[in-house]
Amino acid sequence: MSNVINFRLARKARDRADKAQAADSNRAKFGRTKAQKLADQQEERRKSALLDGVRLERKEESGDDV
Numbered sequence: 001m002s003n004v005i006n007f008r009l010a011r012k013a014r015d016r017a018d019k020a021q022a023a024d025s026n027r028a029k030f031g032r033t034k035a036q037k038l039a040d041q042q043e044e045r046r047k048s049a050l051l052d053g054v055r056l057e058r059k060e061e062s063g064d065d066v
Helices: 007-030 034-053
Strands: none
Touching: none
């Protein structure tokens, strides 16, 4: 015979697992200090400046792509 499954308990267990995964995601996204956020912003600016500096062609800002 097969095992009997209580759908209410299975649903609650699934919901708990989903909430735990969302909590882990939020901890990684929002659970950082101000210094860590500032360091990440500075690193992003540095990367952006580095990529802009080695670009071969600069795109015109006028918007005329024709």
